Each structure stands twice: as C-alpha cells, then as structure tokens.
Amino acid sequence: MRLLFTAATAEELHYAEIAYERISPMDAALLDVEFAVTGIGVAATCYNLTKILNSALLSGGEPYDLVVNIGIAGSYSQEFPIGSVAHITVEQFGDMGIETRGGFQTLFDYAMLDANTLPFVDGLLKVRDPYPVTGPLEGVRDAIGITFQTLTGILEQNLRRLECFSPQIESMEGAAFFYVCLMEKVPFTELRAVSNEVGERDKSRWNIRAAFSALENTCTQLLTKASEAAGGAR
Numbered sequence: 001m002r003l004l005f006t007a008a009t010a011e012e013l014h015y016a017e018i019a020y021e022r023i024s025p026m027d028a029a030l031l032d033v034e035f036a037v038t039g040i041g042v043a044a045t046c047y048n049l050t051k052i053l054n055s056a057l058l059s060g061g062e063p064y065d066l067v068v069n070i071g072i073a074g075s076y077s078q079e080f081p082i083g084s085v086a087h088i089t090v091e092q093f094g095d096m097g098i099e100t101r102g103g104f105q106t107l108f109d110y111a112m113l114d115a116n117t118l119p120f121v122d123g124l125l126k127v128r129d130p131y132p133v134t135g136p137l138e139g140v141r142d143a144i145g146i147t148f149q150t151l152t153g154i155l156e157q158n159l160r161r162l163e164c165f166s167p168q169i170e171s172m173e174g175a176a177f178f179y180v181c182l183m184e185k186v187p188f189t190e191l192r193a194v195s196n197e198v199g200e201r202d203k204s205r206w207n208i209r210a211a212f213s214a215l216e217n218t219c220t221q222l223l224t225k226a227s228e229a230a231g232g233a234r
Contacts, residue, residue: 001133001230002032004056004067005219006049008040008173012071015212019219027227032062038173041149042093045176053184066133066187066226069177070219072211073192074151076158077168079141080194083210085218086143086168088190091125091175094146094165104164119182125175132187134225140218143168145190147175153201170198191218 007013013035020033038048049067056064073086080086097106107113108123115123130142146167152158161167169192181188195211196203 001030001065001226002062003034003223003226004052004064005033005035006038006045006052006067006069006177007071008038008045009071010037012212012215013037015216016068016070016219019216019223022216022220023223023227027224030227030230031223033223038177041172042147042176045173046180049177049180050184053180053186064186066189067181068219068222069174069188069190070215071171071173071192072195072208072215073145073174074170074196074198074200075168075194076162076170076198077143080143080168082194082196082207083214084194085137085140085214086145086192086194087130087137087140088145088169088174088178088192089127089130089142091145091147091178091190092123092165092167093175094148094161094167094170095150103160119179125178125182127178127188128182129187132189133229134189134222137191137218137221137225140191143192145169145171145174145192147171147173151198153199155199158199169194189222191215191222193218 005016017035036052038045097104098110108115144167146165174190193211193215195208196206
C-alpha cells in the first residue's frame with residue numbers, strides 16, 4: 001500500500017516520520033510510505049503537491065492509495081481544545097472573494113463563480129470518502145476547516161470570519177490540499193492537531209508540544225490501520 005504524507009514544514013512532517021519508525025517492522029513491510037514538505041500557504045501547496053502527484057503518475061509507479069496532510073492549526077471551537085486532533089471533512093478558502101462596504105463576500109456570494117464549479121459543492125470543498133483505507137481514527141473528530149493566507153489577532157475580524165463561514169479549524173494550506181486531491185482524484189485525509197485558539201497571538205498560551213504529541217500518536221494509529229488494511233487485501 002502506497003502512502004504519501006505531506007506537511008507545510010519539515011518540523012510538522014517529522015512527527016509522521018517518527019510515527020512510521022514506531023510501528024512494527026511487520027506493519028512497515030506492508031507499506032510504501034513517502035514524505036514531502038509542500039510549503040507554507042496555498043500557492044506552495046498547490047504547486048508542490050500537484051508536481052508530486054503528476055511525477056508519481058508519469059514515473060509509471062503505483063498510484064497513491066492515500067495522501068495525508070498533517071500539521072498544527074488554530075481552533076475556533078471549544079469542541080477542539082488544544083492538544084486535540086481534527087479530521088477535516090470540509091474545507092473552504094476564507095479570503096477568496098471581495099471586501100465590500102457591507103462586509104466580505106465570497107466569489108460564490110458575488111456570483112463571479114458558480115458554487116458547483118468542479119471540485120466545489122455548494123461553494124465548499126468536501127471529502128468524497130471520509131475515511132479512505134483506514135476507517136475512523138479513535139479520538140479524532142470530524143471538523144469544518146477554513147484556509148486563510150492572512151491570520152489575524154484582531155478579535156472583531158475573527159468574529160466576522162466565524163459568523164461568515166462557521167469554521168472549527170483554521171490553517172494556511174488545507175483548502176489547497178483538498179482542491180488538488182479532488183481535482184487529481186486521489187484518496188486523501190487532512191489531520192490537524194490544535195496548538196492554539198484562533199486569534200491568540202501570545203505564544204506562551206499556545207501548546208505546540210501537546211499538538212505535536214497528539215499528531216504523532218494519530219499518525220501512528222493511521223499507519224497501523226493502513227498496514228492492517230494492506231494485510232487484509234493480500
């Protein structure tokens with residue numbers, strides 16, 4: 001079974017690599033796992049992930065059975081406290097639109113783009129298969145994600161974003177990851193460990209260590225389940 005783990009930074013990706021080292025040699029032997037840093041933000045993610053997927057296709061190798069995006073993120077919701085891990089099932093571009101005197105409008109609100117233009121569904125990017133390969137992961141809840149290129153510590157702006165989009169988890173790459181995987185028709189999963197509350201710029205109130213620990217444990221669980229699925233498919 002061929003898996004690809006991606007992350008915006010090498011530091012985030014490192015915890016998937018540690019997880020791979022933690023699984024048993026018997027489980028590891030059933031998996032072909034690759035790791036790739038795709039960069040921070042939408043542009044880098046779109047370019048690098050598309051290049052990786054197309055290179056894999058052109059090389060004549062087996063297609064990826066699962067592409068996984070991991071990283072830390074901010075939470076809008078008490079349902080996702082610091083140290084928890086979210087499985088993102090819906091993504092959206094939070095700053096792709098127009099600022100008007102009446103507030104922010106998406107391209108769909110402004111009728112510049114049809115809300116069901118591929119791969120969007122009602123203006124959202126949605127997973128086709130919520131749990132490809134592994135099935136549900138223990139202790140991981142589904143969440144609505146949103147992607148911004150500009151993060152803010154301004155309370156009023158965060159409240160407007162919450163009212164406009166009803167997100168639970170915020171990142172700088174998630175929607176780009178969804179967009180590429182949906183367009184390229186590859187099975188995918190986005191996992192985000194919460195390191196902070198959205199809008200909290202005082203890093204002394206973040207807990208990146210707890211987020212990374214939770215991310216590592218979740219990646220270990222995913223890899224173990226993937227190896228079980230690979231063994232069962234033999």
